[in-house]
Amino acid sequence: MTEKPALPRDPVISRVARLLRPYRVQMTLVAVAVVTAAVLTSIVPFLVRAVFDKALFPVDGRPDLGLLTWLVLGMIAIPVVTAIIAIGQNFLTSKIGNSAMADLRSDLFAHLQKMELAFFTATKTGAIQSRLANDVGGVRTVLTDTATTILQNSVTVTAAFVSMIILSWQLTILTLIVMPLFVWIQLQVGKRRQRLARRTQESLSEMTAITEEALSVSGILLAKVFNRAESETERYREANRNQTKLQVDQAMTGRAFFAIVQTFFAITPALIYLVAGRMLGAGTVLTAGTLVAFTTLQARLQMPLLQLMRVTLDVQTSLALFRRIFEYIDLEPAIVERPGAIALKREELRGEIEFRNVWFRYPEARSLTGADTVDRFGETGVRIGAPEVQNDFGDAPNWTLHDVSLTVKPGQLAAIVGPTGAGKTTTTYLVPRFYDVTDGAILVDGHDVRDLTMGSLADSVGMVTQEPYLFHGTIRDNIAYAKPEASAAEIEKAARDANIHDAIMSFAQGYETITGERGYRLSGGEKQRIAIARVLLMDPRILILDEATSALDTETERLVQEALERATHNRTTIAIAHRLSTIQNADVIFGLEDGRLVEQGTHTELLASGGLYSRLYVEQFGSGQIEARFHDGVKFADGQTRCDRNSDDRRADVAL
Ligand code: ATP
Numbered sequence: 001m002t003e004k005p006a007l008p009r010d011p012v013i014s015r016v017a018r019l020l021r022p023y024r025v026q027m028t029l030v031a032v033a034v035v036t037a038a039v040l041t042s043i044v045p046f047l048v049r050a051v052f053d054k055a056l057f058p059v060d061g062r063p064d065l066g067l068l069t070w071l072v073l074g075m076i077a078i079p080v081v082t083a084i085i086a087i088g089q090n091f092l093t094s095k096i097g098n099s100a101m102a103d104l105r106s107d108l109f110a111h112l113q114k115m116e117l118a119f120f121t122a123t124k125t126g127a128i129q130s131r132l133a134n135d136v137g138g139v140r141t142v143l144t145d146t147a148t149t150i151l152q153n154s155v156t157v158t159a160a161f162v163s164m165i166i167l168s169w170q171l172t173i174l175t176l177i178v179m180p181l182f183v184w185i186q187l188q189v190g191k192r193r194q195r196l197a198r199r200t201q202e203s204l205s206e207m208t209a210i211t212e213e214a215l216s217v218s219g220i221l222l223a224k225v226f227n228r229a230e231s232e233t234e235r236y237r238e239a240n241r242n243q244t245k246l247q248v249d250q251a252m253t254g255r256a257f258f259a260i261v262q263t264f265f266a267i268t269p270a271l272i273y274l275v276a277g278r279m280l281g282a283g284t285v286l287t288a289g290t291l292v293a294f295t296t297l298q299a300r301l302q303m304p305l306l307q308l309m310r311v312t313l314d315v316q317t318s319l320a321l322f323r324r325i326f327e328y329i330d331l332e333p334a335i336v337e338r339p340g341a342i343a344l345k346r347e348e349l350r351g352e353i354e355f356r357n358v359w360f361r362y363p364e365a366r367s368l369t370g371a372d373t374v375d376r377f378g379e380t381g382v383r384i385g386a387p388e389v390q391n392d393f394g395d396a397p398n399w400t401l402h403d404v405s406l407t408v409k410p411g412q413l414a415a416i417v418g419p420t421g422a423g424k425t426t427t428t429y430l431v432p433r434f435y436d437v438t439d440g441a442i443l444v445d446g447h448d449v450r451d452l453t454m455g456s457l458a459d460s461v462g463m464v465t466q467e468p469y470l471f472h473g474t475i476r477d478n479i480a481y482a483k484p485e486a487s488a489a490e491i492e493k494a495a496r497d498a499n500i501h502d503a504i505m506s507f508a509q510g511y512e513t514i515t516g517e518r519g520y521r522l523s524g525g526e527k528q529r530i531a532i533a534r535v536l537l538m539d540p541r542i543l544i545l546d547e548a549t550s551a552l553d554t555e556t557e558r559l560v561q562e563a564l565e566r567a568t569h570n571r572t573t574i575a576i577a578h579r580l581s582t583i584q585n586a587d588v589i590f591g592l593e594d595g596r597l598v599e600q601g602t603h604t605e606l607l608a609s610g611g612l613y614s615r616l617y618v619e620q621f622g623s624g625q626i627e628a629r630f631h632d633g634v635k636f637a638d639g640q641t642r643c644d645r646n647s648d649d650r651r652a653d654v655a656l
Helices: 013-055 065-114 117-122 125-138 138-169 169-176 179-214 219-223 229-252 255-282 290-330 425-429 456-458 475-480 488-497 501-506 524-538 553-570 601-610 612-634 642-656
Strands: 352-361 399-408 413-417 439-444 461-464 542-544 573-577 588-593 597-599
Touching: 013 065, 013 138, 013 290, 065 125, 065 138, 065 290, 065 413, 125 138, 125 179, 125 290, 138 169, 138 219, 138 290, 169 290, 169 352, 179 219, 179 229, 179 290, 229 501, 255 290, 399 425, 399 439, 399 588, 413 425, 413 612, 425 542, 425 573, 439 461, 461 642, 475 488, 475 501, 475 524, 488 501, 488 524, 524 553, 542 553, 553 573, 588 601, 588 612, 597 601, 597 612, 601 612
Parallel strands: 399 597, 413 573, 413 588, 461 542, 542 573
Antiparallel strands: 352 399, 352 439, 588 597
């Protein structure tokens, strides 16, 4: 890994400076406070000199008590005033630093919200969290204290140097002679620090990712099912050891350098005496007082100089962190609204969907520094069609959809069927632009979806996903997510229509029941119906239903089916059907195989044609039933449960 050298004109620095721009006024106040405090403090030695020379032991020998009182008052007032200034200055620096950090965090969060789905399927959640928390948190000191420390110490160092030059420029040169060497070493140490800082943050990100994966409900389930608790702990321990080593390395980098600088300061007085002796021998005028004052000043220079050096190193460490943060901010979202995009009007929307020669291939993961990207099977594996599906992501022209053209008329119920991994979910993801087509176009009411505003498209297309996502909160909040301003009556109506109201009311806390992280405290059927209630509340013109694969008991199944039927009423629906029993009434059924649209028609037409649909039908219900159903049109009532369970078993590994 090659690091950019931390030159003073590094663009990262100007970007950091830009972060502080909104706080110009406060920063000016801090600068004024620092300089005032420094000036006030430097007055004290003069007051002391006056106390001795003018008040206590004046030339006439009589102590001047009046003057003494004023001087003493001054000596008391200055520390009191500087202490008050220090409090105000601390408040301001802390406010500036923390606010700038909060701005950065919010910017990063807002930017990540704009990123396309592909970014999240390709990046470890823990890694994203780590950049938001650890990296942004890591630059806090640089934003809060650094500027003040630099200013404060620079003032002190400059004042001391000026005094030293006034006392003896020759001795000052002696003191400065090794400075270029120190600056050079400092730069080298800084570079190493940056490298280490970057690696430390990467390792921290790795640890956060492990924690996120292993300690989530699914992670714990997986570890328990496969008895992997030990190895998970070992994985964490290993990452932890690596992190410790890097932390120690980082802490130790520069220690030797600081020791050299300290030693230099300790031995310089001796060198000064030696040189002074030579100078006196050569006839230069140099008083004992000047010599003592010079060495005192030189010794007093040590602390602020060392602090300046340390702070420069801290800045360099932070630069590495800033680069990691900016790396995310600089990622351009792949799916954006084009200028002048059309806003679909809800009341005018008919809900026609057309796929026109759609070709699609999943985009390759963007490469980022560090180990943020996930491996081949995605983070949890749930995004990948099925374990048996072979799809080498490294191969370029691996089309997931091949030249798909289809039309769903306004208000129609369209179903997509096909074997697992055929591209059903992918097809539906293209409508709300979770991904953009690679070639061809998708049109809603005749408009290419890429010409529509993201907001109006999102408002037009609702979705009930295979595994409904519920966040940790109350059932009410989970339903109202679709429409935060919804009244209690609206929420209840949606819940009634989704056949979940009675179940909710049977919970002790009713609508205020906490769903638990990802809804783990609710049954599969309940979660599905809450998700349906949510979409009913949203009331989109176009609805995408990815039918859940989990088996439900007959009664729950009926409740879910009823809710779904209500949900599809009066809108265009594309349903991905795994249970073919549920789509017999669809207006049109599309058969998808290997990313190709192989057939379309109604249930009866497709059964008659003997293609993919009828094959799948036979697979699910057996040929006897197909005959019976095809000939006498009997509604399917039972028999599917066994078949569905089988298909669930096939999915169990992936879902975990
Ligand atoms: P299932 O019935 O099992 O849900 P599906 O027909 O919905 O399957 P898709 O999920 O659309 O199938 O997947 C189609 C193909 O695209 C599969 O080969 C899958 O491995 C691949 N795929 C899915 N998601 C991604 C992704 N995020 N990145 C890369 N490839 C993906």
